[in-house]
Amino acid sequence: MEREHLKLVIVGHVDHGKSTLIGRLFYDTDSLPREKLEEVRQICEALGRELEFAFVMDHLEEERSQGITIDTAQTFFKTAKRDYVIIDAPGHREFTKNMITGASQAEAAILIVDVSEGVQEQTRRHAYILSMLGLKQVIVVLNKMDLVGYSEEVFEKVRGHTLDFLKRIGINPTYVIPISAREGDNVASRSERMPWYTGPTILEALDTFKKTERRDGGPLRFAVQDVYNIEGKRIIVGRVEAGTLRRGDEIVILPTGERTRVKSIEEFMREGVEEAPPGKSTGITLEDKLFVDRGQILCRLEEETPKMVSEVKGSIFWMSSEPLQVGESVIFKCSTQEAPCRVEAIERRIDSSTLEVIEESSSRLENREVGEVTLSFASPVIVEDFNVTPELGRFVIEKEGNISGGGIITRLEG
Amino acid sequence: MDHLDELESRSIYIIREAYRQFKDIAALWSIGKDSTTLVWLIRKAFYGKVPFPVVHIDTSYKFKEIYAFREKWAKEWNLKLIVGRNEEAIKAGMGPERGKLQCCTALKTDALKMTIDKYGFKALLLGIRRDEHGIRAKERYFSPRNREFQWNYKDQPPELWDQYKTKQEGEEHIRVHPLLHWTELDIWNYIKREGIPVVELYFAKGGRRYRSIGCEPCCSPIPSDADTIDKIVEELKTTKISERSGRAQDKERAYMMQKLRALGYM
Numbered sequence: 001m002e003r004e005h006l007k008l009v010i011v012g013h014v015d016h017g018k019s020t021l022i023g024r025l026f027y028d029t030d031s032l033p034r035e036k037l038e039e040v041r042q043i044c045e046a047l048g049r050e051l052e053f054a055f056v057m058d059h060l061e062e063e064r065s066q067g068i069t070i071d072t073a074q075t076f077f078k079t080a081k082r083d084y085v086i087i088d089a090p091g092h093r094e095f096t097k098n099m100i101t102g103a104s105q106a107e108a109a110i111l112i113v114d115v116s117e118g119v120q121e122q123t124r125r126h127a128y129i130l131s132m133l134g135l136k137q138v139i140v141v142l143n144k145m146d147l148v149g150y151s152e153e154v155f156e157k158v159r160g161h162t163l164d165f166l167k168r169i170g171i172n173p174t175y176v177i178p179i180s181a182r183e184g185d186n187v188a189s190r191s192e193r194m195p196w197y198t199g200p201t202i203l204e205a206l207d208t209f210k211k212t213e214r215r216d217g218g219p220l221r222f223a224v225q226d227v228y229n230i231e232g233k234r235i236i237v238g239r240v241e242a243g244t245l246r247r248g249d250e251i252v253i254l255p256t257g258e259r260t261r262v263k264s265i266e267e268f269m270r271e272g273v274e275e276a277p278p279g280k281s282t283g284i285t286l287e288d289k290l291f292v293d294r295g296q297i298l299c300r301l302e303e304e305t306p307k308m309v310s311e312v313k314g315s316i317f318w319m320s321s322e323p324l325q326v327g328e329s330v331i332f333k334c335s336t337q338e339a340p341c342r343v344e345a346i347e348r349r350i351d352s353s354t355l356e357v358i359e360e361s362s363s364r365l366e367n368r369e370v371g372e373v374t375l376s377f378a379s380p381v382i383v384e385d386f387n388v389t390p391e392l393g394r395f396v397i398e399k400e401g402n403i404s405g406g407g408i409i410t411r412l413e414g
Numbered sequence: 415m416d417h418l419d420e421l422e423s424r425s426i427y428i429i430r431e432a433y434r435q436f437k438d439i440a441a442l443w444s445i446g447k448d449s450t451t452l453v454w455l456i457r458k459a460f461y462g463k464v465p466f467p468v469v470h471i472d473t474s475y476k477f478k479e480i481y482a483f484r485e486k487w488a489k490e491w492n493l494k495l496i497v498g499r500n501e502e503a504i505k506a507g508m509g510p511e512r513g514k515l516q517c518c519t520a521l522k523t524d525a526l527k528m529t530i531d532k533y534g535f536k537a538l539l540l541g542i543r544r545d546e547h548g549i550r551a552k553e554r555y556f557s558p559r560n561r562e563f564q565w566n567y568k569d570q571p572p573e574l575w576d577q578y579k580t581k582q583e584g585e586e587h588i589r590v591h592p593l594l595h596w597t598e599l600d601i602w603n604y605i606k607r608e609g610i611p612v613v614e615l616y617f618a619k620g621g622r623r624y625r626s627i628g629c630e631p632c633c634s635p636i637p638s639d640a641d642t643i644d645k646i647v648e649e650l651k652t653t654k655i656s657e658r659s660g661r662a663q664d665k666e667r668a669y670m671m672q673k674l675r676a677l678g679y680m
Binding site for chain 2: 003004005076085097098100101104105225226228230231235237239266267268269277279280281282283294319333335391394395396401402403406
């Protein structure tokens with residue numbers, strides 16, 4: 001039977017032990033190639049250090065010499081249940097956009113906190129980003145239990161603080177686990193040094209998580225990517241973002257509102273394809289000759305359609321040193337839609353590390369801040385509630401050709 | 415959809431995004447298993463009519479099987495094949511004995527630069543994967559390279575929710591990596607499912623096979639009895655040896671791969 005793959009991100013404050021935990025997970029699940037381990041050993045020797053598991057992930061030269069993770073890295077380990085794609089996200093505040101890049105691809109998260117330091121600036125920021133990205137499957141690990149003598153008392157105290165904080169931003173972790181990544185306690189095997197802890201190890205906890213699937217029932221959303229002319233046939237290519245597309249479906253094209261029927265589903269070297277499941281990149285031909293172009297969304301007739309709006313409100317995480325300013329024009333990208341928009345208002349600016357409101361009705365949003373923002377469009381965009389169809393409820397903002405912010409739609413205006 | 419369907423759909427989406435954004439685009443085809451899988455996916459994305467050229471950077475040190483495979487399938491698949499060579503360096507006798515970094519730089523990196531200049535490509539599709547090498551794990555799907563061909567891995571554009579860096583400025587070009595999320599095992603499972611042709615060097619002969627293929631002088635086969643795709647898949651499930659263990663340029667110095675990449679090596 002085919003093995004399942006789950007994408008996992010590990011986040012937390014700088015030096016709280018993310019890379020070390022990953023190295024440990026690899027080592028304990030026997031997922032590390034022999035010569036890779038040997039290479040890491042040699043480098044540690046050359047640097048006059050003990051074997052550092054962190055070096056397995058921190059592959060760039062600067063990272064090794066400075067001991068920090070600069071970019072997000074991905075690699076793989078397996079348990080008896082499934083394969084994990086592990087995304088290591090940098091803890092340094094300068095690299096927050098790399099952390100977001102990593103976390104946006106994850107289905108589950110481990111938030112790592114140094115038990116001797118507790119919740120810090122980047123712990124708060126990363127947790128906030130997880131909450132904004134809508135990640136629900138979260139494990140908190142309190143690391144470096146070896147530094148506090150494996151004390152239950154210290155663990156309980158930090159656990160309490162951490163949970164209080166997470167509650168404020170709407171994260172309810174499935175497990176809180178005391179570990180030592182360096183020593184291997186409660187990572188792959190149960191620690192004998194913490195008999196007071198009776199919960200799962202990290203691997204056991206991870207194996208309880210579920211894969212996030214796209215919605216396969218319910219209303220169809222087909223995002224048009226391009227139109228090809230292949231040997232006289234006009235094929236509309238795109239992706240089924242939600243629902244299942246079937247040959248013969250009666251559809252409505254948004255935003256034009258024109259109606260037609262799916263004549264065929266086109267796959268290379270395959271005839272008579274009857275349906276395309278959610279997530280599928282495919283192509284279709286239509287019964288009628290209608291104008292179809294990139295950015296349009298095809299929906300099934302008689303089903304609920306997304307909203308066409310000329311104004312949206314959203315929570316935006318800004319990740320550019322060039323601030324977002326009220327009154328300026330930027331590009332809004334959502335699925336295959338790309339629309340110029342005007343920043344009408346920044347209702348609130350929030351410090352992503354303290355979660356404090358910096359300013360109400362502000363004129364600008366700076367790097368690493370979160371803003372509640374109103375955007376307006378000359379021609380309507382097609383959007384939907386993030387919780388119903390995430391693919392049409394999240395967007396990025398492009399400023400001067402660079403992706404500078406990511407956001408979730410919080411309110412749809414007519 | 416099963417795992418391979420998901421990988422395939424994501425790759426096809428990225429290939430179509432890349433072509434939508436850049437008409438001056440080409441795919442790099444090393445004739446290895448990964449870039450051949452990439453070409454296969456490109457054929458699927460465009461219903462068998464690959465709308466842009468496929469570039470083979472030829473160091474002149476490739477295996478004869480590579481050249482034969484290239485000719486056969488380029489014709490069969492009706493590819494617009496461009497062969498890029500640094501003729502000057504080849505004539506001047508450049509080879510690995512003059513230093514592996516120098517040789518890779520002249521015959522691969524410089525040859526690629528010349529090809530990009532000659533044809534004015536703004537974007538290149540490459541079949542690299544995250545699990546190949548630690549450095550490659552840091553890559554983006556759409557990764558800009560500057561005027562000097564360098565990879566600024568310290569300041570990469572954010573990439574989220576399938577929104578990519580698609581604006582190319584001035585002399586820079588964008589490298590697009592549609593196979594980034596695949597593993598070596600995924601590639602072989604997909605090759606098997608789809609019946610993708612691969613160079614016979616991958617299959618064991620006399621107790622040895624090539625697991626990763628580059629230039630003949632700098633590649634060594636690994637001990638293996640895997641002479642079918644099924645046996646290769648079985649071997650990969652249990653191996654403790656990394657994929658590129660037979661590739662000289664990865665071993666020479668710990669950071670050579672990083673330096674090569676920063677210099678524009680694919």
